[in-house]
Amino acid sequence: xxxxxxxIGKIFETDDLRVEALxxxxxxxxxxxxxxxxxxxxxxxxxxxxxxxxxxxxxxxxTFLDDVAVDGPTGGxxxxxxxxxxxxxxxxxxxxxxxxxxxxxxxxATASKAEFEERAHKLLKMAGIEEFTHAYPKQLSGGMQQxxxxxxxxxxxxxxxxMDEPFGALDEFTRExxxxxxxxxxxxxxxxxxxxxxxxxxxxxxxxxxxxMSRRPGTILGEVEIDLPRPRLAEMRESVEFLDRVVETRxxxxxxxxxxxxxxxxx
Amino acid sequence: xxxxVEVVAPPSEPVAPPARRSIDRIRRFSDPLxxxxxxxxxxxxxxxxxxxxxxxxxxxxxxxxxxxTQGDFLLESMLDSLDTIIRGFLYGSLFGWAAGVAITYxxxxxxxxxxxxxxxxxxxxxxxxxxxxxxxxxxxFPDHKIVVTMLLAFFPVTENTIAGLSGVDRxxxxxxxxxxxxxxxxxxxxxxxxSLPFVLAGLRIAMTEAFIGTLFVEILVPNEGIGSRIVDAxxxxxxxxxxxxxxxxxxxxxxxxxxxxxxEKRLTKWY
Numbered sequence: 001x002x003x004x005x006x007x008i009g010k011i012f013e014t015d016d017l018r019v020e021a022l023x024x025x026x027x028x029x030x031x032x033x034x035x036x037x038x039x040x041x042x043x044x045x046x047x048x049x050x051x052x053x054x055x056x057x058x059x060x061x062x063t064f065l066d067d068v069a070v071d072g073p074t075g076g077x078x079x080x081x082x083x084x085x086x087x088x089x090x091x092x093x094x095x096x097x098x099x100x101x102x103x104x105x106x107x108x109a110t111a112s113k114a115e116f117e118e119r120a121h122k123l124l125k126m127a128g129i130e131e132f133t134h135a136y137p138k139q140l141s142g143g144m145q146q147x148x149x150x151x152x153x154x155x156x157x158x159x160x161x162x163m164d165e166p167f168g169a170l171d172e173f174t175r176e177x178x179x180x181x182x183x184x185x186x187x188x189x190x191x192x193x194x195x196x197x198x199x200x201x202x203x204x205x206x207x208x209x210x211x212x213m214s215r216r217p218g219t220i221l222g223e224v225e226i227d228l229p230r231p232r233l234a235e236m237r238e239s240v241e242f243l244d245r246v247v248e249t250r251x252x253x254x255x256x257x258x259x260x261x262x263x264x265x266x267x
Numbered sequence: 268x269x270x271x272v273e274v275v276a277p278p279s280e281p282v283a284p285p286a287r288r289s290i291d292r293i294r295r296f297s298d299p300l301x302x303x304x305x306x307x308x309x310x311x312x313x314x315x316x317x318x319x320x321x322x323x324x325x326x327x328x329x330x331x332x333x334x335x336t337q338g339d340f341l342l343e344s345m346l347d348s349l350d351t352i353i354r355g356f357l358y359g360s361l362f363g364w365a366a367g368v369a370i371t372y373x374x375x376x377x378x379x380x381x382x383x384x385x386x387x388x389x390x391x392x393x394x395x396x397x398x399x400x401x402x403x404x405x406x407x408f409p410d411h412k413i414v415v416t417m418l419l420a421f422f423p424v425t426e427n428t429i430a431g432l433s434g435v436d437r438x439x440x441x442x443x444x445x446x447x448x449x450x451x452x453x454x455x456x457x458x459x460x461x462s463l464p465f466v467l468a469g470l471r472i473a474m475t476e477a478f479i480g481t482l483f484v485e486i487l488v489p490n491e492g493i494g495s496r497i498v499d500a501x502x503x504x505x506x507x508x509x510x511x512x513x514x515x516x517x518x519x520x521x522x523x524x525x526x527x528x529x530x531e532k533r534l535t536k537w538y
Contacts (some may be wrong), residue, residue: 053445075447081438089537101456102446114456156446211373 001066001076001159001192003029003052009060009217010047021047023217029192036195036203038249039213045196046082049162050219052194053077065160080155080163084145086137092148094134096120099156109156117156123151126185128236143174146175151181154189161191167202167233176234179205183232200253204245205232212252224249282445289364324506333511341493341515348481348492350520355416356477360470367428367466384425392418393483405490413490416480420473427469464538467531474527478520 006082008025011018021044029035037045050056052063054073063070078099086095100116103109109116124130127147129140132146153161167175179202186193197203203210210224226245228236236242307327313319314326321329334341366384369376392415399411406415435458443453493512500508 050441054440070528073445073447075445077445079441083436083438085436085438087439087457087460089463089535098442098456099446102443102448102452105449105452106447108447138537166453212508243461 002031002065003027003160003194004064005048005052005061006064007061008048008051008058008063010044010056011110012050013057019090020217022051022058023219025220027220027223032190032192034186034193034195034206034208036197036207036210037196037213038200038203038210038253039218040215040253041198043215044218045198045213048165048213048243049079049164049194049196052160053079053162075103075156076104076158076160078156078158079150079163080146080153080161080166082168084142084149086145086152088137091134091136092124092129092140093120094151095137095148096123096151096155098152103156111157119157120151120155123154124148126152126188127151127181132257143170143178145179146170146225147181150185154185154191160190161193161196163193165197166195168197175199175202176237180232180234182197182206183230187231200246200249201237201242204228204242204249205237210245210249212249217218221253224252285391295392299350314524321469322504322506324471329507330510330514333355333507334514337511341496343514344491344493344496344512345515345519348485348494348516350483351410351412351416351492352477352523355413355480355538356474358413359417359420359477360424360425360473362417363424363469363473364428364466366421366426368432370425371429371432384422387418388422392480395485396484396487400488405488411488412481412484412490415484416477419476419480423472423476424469427465428462431465434465436462464531464535467534471524471531475520478516478523482516 005025005027008022010022011020013019025048037048037184039045047056051058052065053076054063054070057071065076086092090098097116097120100109100113100248104113108242111119121130121133124133127150129144129147129151132140132144132148137148138150147226150166153163167178170178178203183206195203195205195206204224204226207226210226212223214220214221224245226243228239228245303449310324310327323395366380370381370384395418396411396415399414403409403411405411439457439461440453443457446454482494483490485492486498489495489498493516497509497512500512502508
């Protein structure tokens with residue numbers, strides 16, 4: 001699924017507060033592309049994801065999914081939140097099946113329940129958590145819970161996967177493992193992925209392209225083409241080419257060497 | 268936060284070895300029983316030493332005599348009260364739950380009604396008794412006992428329902444909404460089960476409140492039920508009957524509490 005953002009702006013207004021979260025965002029994501037959006041906290045990255053999914057409307061501009069203007073959630077999208085957001089009264093399996101129930105309640109399910117169940121088993125196996133199929137979320141670690149939530153986002157075979165800092169709460173070791181797992185899943189399913197993060201090496205490791213956003217109001221400062229070979233393995237993180245892209249991204253964000261803090265006359 | 272993805276042990280609760288568990292189970296009943304026996308012995312000893320008059324403090328043997336000879340009468344009176352307790356509990360909880368739902372989801376109800384409910388909450392419910400009797404008389408409709416019991420059962424359920432439903436976070440709502448789920452679907456499949464542990468905890472409190480409400484009214488306005496029989500016994504200085512009645516009430520209260528706790532555990536294993 002291709003995405004086109006055309007002059008997107010978003011202003012949040014309450015009685016005594018007016019926040020311009022996004023301003024003049026124009027960008028494109030190709031079908032099957034893995035694009036990361038990176039930027040400082042509060043730059044409107046999550047807001048942008050919610051606009052793409054149709055959960056909230058923009059105050060300016062239009063979002064197009066495969067050239068169709070978005071005006072509300074469609075059901076053809078998989079959303080992975082920062083927290084696993086599992087329904088803790090349901091087993092892992094029933095959590096993964098939740099999208100089926102929502103879609104069926106709208107008579108919008110594209111396949112039968114049996115087909116969904118079969119896919120749920122396949123996904124849990126692919127994510128390496130099939131032995132926890134009938135466990136409750138509280139019995140799983142944070143990393144495993146997030147795997148369940150990724151399976152849930154894929155169960156209805158959406159063309160587009162939106163991920164909002166899904167590994168932000170994980171430690172560095174687990175995060176790297178999850179990055180590799182995610183790429184493996186992506187290779188097997190070939191979804192279009194928009195991945196929000198504020199972790200630069202993560203964005204570089206995963207993406208075909210990294211979009212860099214500014215502080216509020218969020219605008220797109222530029223993009224870094226990650227033309228590194230795939231499949232990407234852990235050892236790539238130590239290569240010069242990888243570090244070059246990280247540095248390039250850092251500079252685009254405006255993170256320098258830190259030397260300016262040592263000079264007599266700080267800028 | 269635990270984040271170890273290497274964990275491959277099958278999911279299971281940490282459990283004590285079987286022998287240890289059955290001992291724990293026995294002790295859960297034996298410990299309070301032994302303690303109760305000790306109190307009874309101590310009670311008897313104190314009476315022997317200080318030579319209390321039986322009207323002030325009758326010996327346990329006399330209380331036991333009441334329990335064994337007038338047991339049927341006590342039980343009958345208790346069941347009379349229990350009828351009011353259970354009906355007041357059910358109606359009060361039902362209205363309390365509905366009020367909690369309305370307050371959570373309707374800003375108008377929240378602004379207009381909630382402060383009034385809280386104001387009612389802090390007023391001792393027995394204060395309404397003179398009014399209720401003035402309006403309907405003793406034994407009128409709706410029964411003043413049930414109304415006071417309902418009022419007491421109402422608030423814990425309302426407050427816990429609000430707390431439970433408000434705990435549903437934005438992402439859980441978005442999970443349903445991003446797939447096109449309706450507001451009703453979200454309520455049924457997410458908000459309801461999410462709030463269940465809170466509501467059940469509220470029900471457990473409401474049950475104890477219902478006991479308090481019914482018995483309090485029976486003592487203030489003697490009519491039917493075990494509370495009224497306690498007042499009768501007081502009139503003739505029948506202390507052992509009062510204590511026997513307290514034992515019966517406590518036994519039923521305990522049973523109701525543990526019944527609800529058991530239901531709570533069965534329904535919220537995942538929590």
